[in-house]
Amino acid sequence: MKKAFVLKSALALALATPLIASAESQLVTGTGTAAGASARLDFRIIIPGFIALRVGPGAVLTNNSTVGAVEFTVSETQVTADGTINPSSGAPVDVALLSNVGNVAFEASGADLTAGTDTIPLSRISATVASGNLAHPTFNGAPLSVAPTSGRIVNRSGTWNFTYNHQGATDPVPAGTYSTQVTYTASLP
Amino acid sequence: MLRHGLVLSTALTAALFAFEAQAWSLSIASAPRRVFLHVGNGTIDGNNSLVNRVEVTVPVNQLGNGTPLPMNSTSTQSSSLYGDNYLTCPTPASQVMIGASYRRNNNNSPASARLSVTSPANLTNASGDSIPFSEISWTVSAAGSANPGVIPAGTFNGGTQTLATIPANTYIENCHSFRYANSALRAAGTYNGRVVYTLSAP
Numbered sequence: 471m472k473k474a475f476v477l478k479s480a481l482a483l484a485l486a487t488p489l490i491a492s493a494e495s496q497l498v499t500g501t502g503t504a505a506g507a508s509a510r511l512d513f514r515i516i517i518p519g520f521i522a523l524r525v526g527p528g529a530v531l532t533n534n535s536t537v538g539a540v541e542f543t544v545s546e547t548q549v550t551a552d553g554t555i556n557p558s559s560g561a562p563v564d565v566a567l568l569s570n571v572g573n574v575a576f577e578a579s580g581a582d583l584t585a586g587t588d589t590i591p592l593s594r595i596s597a598t599v600a601s602g603n604l605a606h607p608t609f610n611g612a613p614l615s616v617a618p619t620s621g622r623i624v625n626r627s628g629t630w631n632f633t634y635n636h637q638g639a640t641d642p643v644p645a646g647t648y649s650t651q652v653t654y655t656a657s658l659p
Numbered sequence: 660m661l662r663h664g665l666v667l668s669t670a671l672t673a674a675l676f677a678f679e680a681q682a683w684s685l686s687i688a689s690a691p692r693r694v695f696l697h698v699g700n701g702t703i704d705g706n707n708s709l710v711n712r713v714e715v716t717v718p719v720n721q722l723g724n725g726t727p728l729p730m731n732s733t734s735t736q737s738s739s740l741y742g743d744n745y746l747t748c749p750t751p752a753s754q755v756m757i758g759a760s761y762r763r764n765n766n767n768s769p770a771s772a773r774l775s776v777t778s779p780a781n782l783t784n785a786s787g788d789s790i791p792f793s794e795i796s797w798t799v800s801a802a803g804s805a806n807p808g809v810i811p812a813g814t815f816n817g818g819t820q821t822l823a824t825i826p827a828n829t830y831i832e833n834c835h836s837f838r839y840a841n842s843a844l845r846a847a848g849t850y851n852g853r854v855v856y857t858l859s860a861p
Contacts, residue, residue, distance in 0.1 A: 494710055495701025495740070499693040503761075503772070506859025509698035511755065512851065513730075514714035515782055515790055515839055517722065519847030531720060570722070570847045621788060622846035 521569040523656040530566040530627070537651065538563055542634040550642070555634040562600045562629035567656055572622040575613035575659045578606070578652050585646030592650060594635045602628015609652065615659065683801050684809050685741055685830045690762040694772050696858040699734035699755045703742070710853075711755060713837045723844030729753060730795070730837040741830050749802055754834035757810055759858045761825045772825045772860040774810065780817040784848030792817050792852060794840040801833040809833050815854065825858070 496507035524530040526538025540560035548555060567574065583590040597606035604626040607614040619625045695703070699711030711734040721728070736756045739745040748754040761772035781789035796814035801807035809831045810823045825831055 494699055495695070495697035495703070495707045497693060497695045499691065503692050503694045503860040506772075506857045507694045507696040508855050508857045509696050509701070510710050510853055510855050511698050512710055512712040512853050513782060513792075513795060513837075514712055514852075515794075515845075515850040516714065516716040517845045517847050517850065518717070518719050520719050520722070568844075570844060572846075622786070623844055625844070 517570065519569075519571045521571065521574060521656050521658070522567070523654060524564065524566040524627075525654045526560075526563050526565075530568050540632050542636075544634075544636055544638070548636060548638065550638045552637050552639045555636050557632055557634075562631045564627075564629055565602070565604050566627035567604055567616060567624055568626075569624045569656070570622060571658060572618060572624075573659055574616040574624050574656050576605075576607050576616045576654070576656050577611070577613040578609050578654050580609060580650050580652035583648035583650045585644070585648040588644045588646055588648070590643055590648045592652075594637075596633050596635065598631050598633075600629040600631040602626065604628050606630050607654075613657075613659070616656070683739075683741075683745075683747065683804055683830075683832050685832075687741075687760060687762060687828050687830050689764050689828050692763045692767060692860065693761075694858045694860055695758075695760045696774070696856060697736075697740055697756070697758050698856050699732065699751075699757075700736045701740055701758070703740040713755065715839050717839070717841060717845075721841065723841060725840075725842055727796075727838045728841050730839055732837075739832060741832065745803075747802055747832055748800075748834035753836050754800065755837070756832060756834050757856065758830065758832035759810075759823075759825055760830040761827055761858070761860055763827045763860075769860050770827055772827075772858055773821060774823045774825060774831075774856065774858050775819055775821045776815070776854055776856045777819040778815040778817055778854040779852055782850035782852035784846070784850045786846065786848055788846040788848055788850070790845055790850050792854075794842060795837055796840065797835045797837045799833050799835055804833070807833050810835070822856075 494509045498507040522530045527536040528534030541558050542555045543558040580592055582592050592609050700709045701707050713730045713732045715728050715730040732755050734751045734755050737748050737751045739747045740758050748756040759774050778792040783789045792815040798812045799807050810833050
């Protein structure tokens, strides 16, 4: 009975609609079967844009509120002389910049180091790239344009080292613990 | 229903044999040569202008981590177009039904039709970035069937792939679930691409 039902339906189809061209279902008869019936299917992948930055503790794709600290301890023999002081702790600093939106504007901003009312200019701190391929922006300078490493992907990482230019002879400062906090920002230009 | 094989005769035994060999591969009546194909939503004997879409939004914290992500479909086609309204793909949001049939009168040629799919090399976005179509693969299923691979699982290759050979006077169908390999970090954007399935009997 089921077979007879199918035959009837097929016959009606052949008489009424010899060729039906549709989109995602299609019936083709006769010599048209050589080329065949076709049906389309669309695909879409949505990739969100992001910029991820790591300076010091944490992982680049994980929020972490821990602030790293680089310390310089000037010894008794160094305090009255001019000279470069290396960090006593907290360096080198692990850094990473990961994004998928093309060029990234990268900047570093911070106030002078202070101990009460006494100050040491932030410009006395110098940064160098100890390893990797992420440059350090100038403190309070124009944003550094970080180029993609592939297509519109930025995937840069490495370590930074810092030094303090102590001017104990030419520009001595009162004793104290001088500190500041630098904020690094990566954003769309 | 024949598909469920509740027969008590020789005819039923034959149907059971067919069920075990290639489900869902169903016999249909012969007719002057014709091929029918639907992918997702379709109409057995009519026009259907709806092109379904399969898509995924990658979570930021999973971008390019190598964990495949299932893709969702806009298809609502859960019931078979074979004629028995069988619930072949009960969850069309994750299953795109593909049904195909080839009919001819006895002793006419060819003996079978070929089902193939053609994909472009890449999905692309408005900025010119691309994702290879080979990042998309599919698994197959067919509710109630012990052998859902009548159209086998696979991965797009950016060209034309033969999927199945359909003997004359046979209707085949199963459900395709797609996933994105997510094997690399991609530039931001919405990537689109279209594949074309073809059933031909040259």
